[in-house]
Amino acid sequence: MEAGMRNLFDSLGYSLGKASQAMAERFAPVLEPYGIDSRQFGILCVIGRNPGISQKSIGTNMRVDRTTMVALVDALESLGYCERSRSREDRRSYAIYLTARGKELTDELWGAMREVEDLTLDELPREVQDALLAVAATIQRKRRT
Amino acid sequence: MEAGMRNLFDSLGYSLGKASQAMAERFAPVLEPYGIDSRQFGILCVIGRNPGISQKSIGTNMRVDRTTMVALVDALESLGYCERSRSREDRRSYAIYLTARGKELTDELWGAMREVEDLTLDELPREVQDALLAVAATIQRKRRT
DNA sequence: TATTGTTATACTCTATAACTATA
DNA sequence: TATAGTTATAGAGTATAACAATA
Numbered sequence: 001m002e003a004g005m006r007n008l009f010d011s012l013g014y015s016l017g018k019a020s021q022a023m024a025e026r027f028a029p030v031l032e033p034y035g036i037d038s039r040q041f042g043i044l045c046v047i048g049r050n051p052g053i054s055q056k057s058i059g060t061n062m063r064v065d066r067t068t069m070v071a072l073v074d075a076l077e078s079l080g081y082c083e084r085s086r087s088r089e090d091r092r093s094y095a096i097y098l099t100a101r102g103k104e105l106t107d108e109l110w111g112a113m114r115e116v117e118d119l120t121l122d123e124l125p126r127e128v129q130d131a132l133l134a135v136a137a138t139i140q141r142k143r144r145t
Numbered sequence: 146m147e148a149g150m151r152n153l154f155d156s157l158g159y160s161l162g163k164a165s166q167a168m169a170e171r172f173a174p175v176l177e178p179y180g181i182d183s184r185q186f187g188i189l190c191v192i193g194r195n196p197g198i199s200q201k202s203i204g205t206n207m208r209v210d211r212t213t214m215v216a217l218v219d220a221l222e223s224l225g226y227c228e229r230s231r232s233r234e235d236r237r238s239y240a241i242y243l244t245a246r247g248k249e250l251t252d253e254l255w256g257a258m259r260e261v262e263d264l265t266l267d268e269l270p271r272e273v274q275d276a277l278l279a280v281a282a283t284i285q286r287k288r289r290t
Numbered sequence: 291t292a293t294t295g296t297t298a299t300a301c302t303c304t305a306t307a308a309c310t311a312t313a
Numbered sequence: 314t315a316t317a318g319t320t321a322t323a324g325a326g327t328a329t330a331a332c333a334a335t336a
Contacts, residue, residue, distance in 0.1 A: 004193030004248030006255050012262045013168035014187065019280075020165045023158035042159065048149030056294060065328060070296060092294040092335045103149030110151050117157045121283055129284050135164075136281030138266055139274050201317060210305060215319060237312045237317045 015131030023120045030112050034105060035079050039064070040072055041113075044098065044106045047082055052095040054087065081105055160276030168265045175257050179250060180224050184209070185217055186258075189243065189251045192227055197240040199232065226250055 008014045024038055031041055039062070046058050059069045073096065076082045081102035084094040098106065121129070153159045169183055176186055184207070191203050204214045218241065221227045226247035229239040243251065266274070 004189075004243045004251045006190040006193055006251055008187055008190050011258060012266075013165065013172065013183075013258065016161055016165040016168065020158065020161040023161065027158065038158075042153055044149075045151040045153050048151055054294075066295070067297085067329085068327060087294095090294080090336070094295080098149045106149045106151055113156060113158065118283075121157075121280065122287065132277070133281050133284060135266065136278050138263075139278060142267065199317070211318070212306085212320085213304060232317095235313070235317080239318080 009125075009127035009131065012131055012135055015128045016135070018128050019120075019124055019132060022124060023117060026116045026120050027113060030116060031109065034109070035075065036081075040076055041106075041109055043072060043076065044081060044102060045110075047096050048098050048103065048106050051097050052087070054090075054093040055096065056093060058096070076102075154270075154272035154276065157276055157280055160273045161280070163273050164265075164269055164277060167269060168262060171261045171265050172258060175261060176254065179254070180220065181226075185221055186251075186254055188217060188221065189226060189247060190255075192241050193243050193248060193251050196242050197232070199238040200241065201238065203241070221247075 027038055031037060036044075042062055043058055046061055047053060050057070055069045055073055056066055058064070058073075059066050064072070073082065073084070077084060080099055083097050083099055085097070087093045087095040124132075172183055172186075176182060181189075187207055188203055191206055192198060195202070200214045200218055201211055203209070203218075204211050209217070218227065218229070222229060225244055228242050228244055230242070232238045232240040269277075
């Protein structure tokens with residue numbers, strides 16, 4: 001290999017990033033009509049699995065700063081997807097729940113996400129697909145030893 | 146499945162993002178002493194494989210706006226990793242080349258990146274590893290049919 | 291004294307508009 | 314007239330500091 005002649009497609013990190021980016025870009029227009037982005041969809045999923053969770057805990061779980069959480073949850077609440085109520089155990093924090101509409105939307109979007117994932121895998125450049133296969137092969141090899 | 150109870154780890158997109166993020170975060174401190182970030186490392190790789198490439202072409206290749214390219218290449222040049230010279234065919238654009246030091250650094254960092262990739266795959270949460278295996282299985286199934 | 295949520299503010303990053311030089 | 318590179322600037326997104334309420 002001649003000095004400096006490195007092909008980014010041979011990098012697992014680069015290929016993982018490309019695949020991740022491709023899915024995000026295909027999913028974004030699906031979410032857009034509902035007024036949310038992929039991070040907010042993630043928040044809905046976390047609330048759904050953890051009814052009564054606090055903003056702080058969601059942020060810790062998703063690596064989102066607590067000051068950033070405020071506006072994200074504000075929007076979800078004003079759109080009618082979740083509700084804040086003061087926690088009984090610790091009245092500094094909120095207990096957050098999905099509304100019926102929020103549960104409905106989460107399920108609907110989850111199905112749409114599955115379709116996006118399936119389509120996106122098809123559309124990935126061959127080199128990226130190959131890199132993902134290499135990632136899996138490495139994981140399996142590590143587990144066998 | 147109860148309404149709204151969706152586990153993000155069951156999302157391929159989420160897991161791909163987590164894996165990508167984990168690699169980026171582990172690679173960043175390796176690059177930091179050299180004054181560059183992962184995107185600039187990518188630029189070095191692209192220049193290395195395409196000696197004489199223009200800023201515009203690099204940007205198109207890596208989805209980076211041309212106005213954003215300026216500062217990125219400025220830094221790489223002032224650090225002595227690449228050089229701009231006016232293109233002979235089209236004197237509006239630059240022909241960009243890696244310096245000897247730039248080639249050296251690219252090779253060195255490429256090796257470090259391989260180690261990071263290997264270590265990071267080990268450290269990924271089990272659920273993320275499983276999702277990556279599922280991605281590979283889906284790709285292989287699609288190819289067989 | 292520490293923590294949750296909040297607001298205001300400063301900072302970073304990126305893209306838009308306008309310019310120069312070449313084509 | 315269009316394009317590569319550049320600069321200045323505005324915009325979006327995020328984190329820091331400070332405050333109120335509660336622990």
